[in-house]
Amino acid sequence: MKKVIFLTILLSTPGKLIGQTAKSTFWTSANAYFGQTPPSELPQPFAPAMLVDSGIVMGSVVFSKNGREFYYGYAQSWTSRVNSGIKKRVFDGHRWSQPILIAETLNSPTLSPDENILYAGGRASQVWRALKTNGDWHTPVVWLGKPYGLYNFKPTNSGVFYVGSNGHQGSKADFTTYDICTLTMSKTDTVIQSLGIPVNTNGFEGDFYIAPDESYLILSANETPTFDSELYISFRKADKTWTNPKSLGPAINDGLAHRFGQTVTPDNKYLIYTKGTSEKDCKLYWIRFDRLLKRLKQTNYAPYLKKSLTNQVVRVGKDFVLTIPADAFVDDDTQERLTYRLEMADSTPLPSWLHLDSVKKTVSGKPTTTGTYLLQLRVTDSAGETAIGTFTLAVNP
Template structure:
């Protein structure tokens, strides 16, 4: 679907704006409210009767304008963006600025403000001499997204979450190639099988706060740091007192320009419990950056099929689990998924990550592999070994041959190289080819017989132009194609 995207908005420089002429005294910052310590405090914002101050707020770089949303419920029938301004040596307002919009976010130089309506369309308004322009839709198409924001790195981010979406939301980078707008997920471990929705990414992209809905529907705030290789660390739950126990949601994150205070919304099952809070966060950032990271599952072990009386051997890849503190810290163990010992015919060597044995009876075995780091933090992966009679195994061979998985390349978009990985539970002849948008073959990366396992190849796009390409994994019984983007 073709989409137009306004890229130049946030680099517009507004000069000689009158609000920068007068400095705000330190004791008048943040509406003159007493700054909190490590325990969240309510940040008092004036609201219309029957409304609550919810979703993210945003503050200008000089601290003189504070924008926030108020709404009368979820889903709201009345909602707007309001603003306090520091003028004539005092705070004035609040003023109603944008009716029918919430979740404001200012651009880097405060010249543009982004917002969304209650059906998750993103709008923008430009600062003028007389105030703000009439909000205009950011995308010409019906692309919906959540919490659009821009960083100092000239990158744009949003969550793919929206109310009624057929899939759970992922925090994504907004990519534009020609006239196509793509929400590229930031991948695991930042995104998970749960729902990631509200978020705040640091202007220098060094960290990200985000909300993840937990089992039961409530949501907690997590923190992840950007690694030197561009990936994100395994998120850490901020815990109490920021995340409240029980059925409570913490969301709507915003961090001040000096990385000192985190603002967020918190509430439970009644709208009367919802408030905007703030808490000092710089010490928490420093602390969590240098404490242990738990390992996580990066690549699922494929299900296995074998026959009674035949030698079974399988080694899972050293990229199955990942530890931000270093994979050399991991030790491995294996058992049945119910905690019982492995069947007598099957043994596991932790040093080589290898299962071996000669199955004596048919059956389905659910195996759980556990990776443990030096701080005793654990990650697990469960897969199935199906043992059949030799005749049955031949009859069901087509089914077992279909147990393949092709993964999204990383990084994506990329320039000039990216890695493509896949896994198969059986041996087969496999081809991996790259095609352009017209279906013309660009190159063949793999064309050979491969045993069961997890594989990875590097694709170098130095000799091709930027644009959208497709890579295809094919066997005699399986074919899957995925899209990748070369971005110069």
């Protein structure tokens, strides 16, 4: 029998096959992003004319991977669920649809990696879930509730979820105890774990975006009691710890404002986030992000205090030597050399008998009088960035 061999020849242009589908090129088409002119590295309002139907459009938004579906939360105020919910718009091949209601009173939509599950936040810090069958979404139902908070629930490619939560500390209702955490689920157990220092601080951490591959997260940092914040970025290191967060820069962090709901488009080009000083001026903004991300990987990391310094008790007239723990301060610039300085916390002169050896990293002396001294150890990197650790030195008789 003769064998018939068919050859398929694909003509190509530089960097692209003619055989590529429209799905893969929609992001560069005139209809992508609702037909808007993409921004430069200065933030611009995102689709204001397309989203005016919904009152305040705020919080997490998400595009489908092909760019043809857009999910967003809407509300009438920051604090009420009345007239709030989740809508979507779909590009049908010719135009973007009018808003389509997905669910009322839910917020912060996000999609599973295969885009067949939509997760959302609801009352009592519960996670709701809707399943997609044959292209249609089922009615969302409560999927996950815990004794601890589950705020801003985010899936990743690995199956690990990220969430803002008090975990096993404080109260579910006390947002000052919330950290950015991982949530690992199996058939028999659910484990929640704070990312710890330096991502989390003593205040509220819960507004964030996690890259699908978990390579970086963008967090709302320096939160004030009224939840004004700035956007910072932290990169995951090879040992799965996180770098000290650094600012996304003055173009984004241009004064006091609520900044939250940050997300990066699936083509990795643009950052979209919510910004407002009040409900009246709250809106979505977007900015070119891929080039900024590349630069931020190369800029300086400020040092930080990883482990609190232990208070010390010594005796008057007795020599002492205290060793500064090697892992007390961390600088993610691995070749960075830090300088150390010991100071009184109230800026008064140090006692003449108190000395710092910055090479051996020891504090030593022979006290001449009793008393309690509040000291601070200041470390500085080559860029002038500093971190401070405080401790008391009690001199007893």
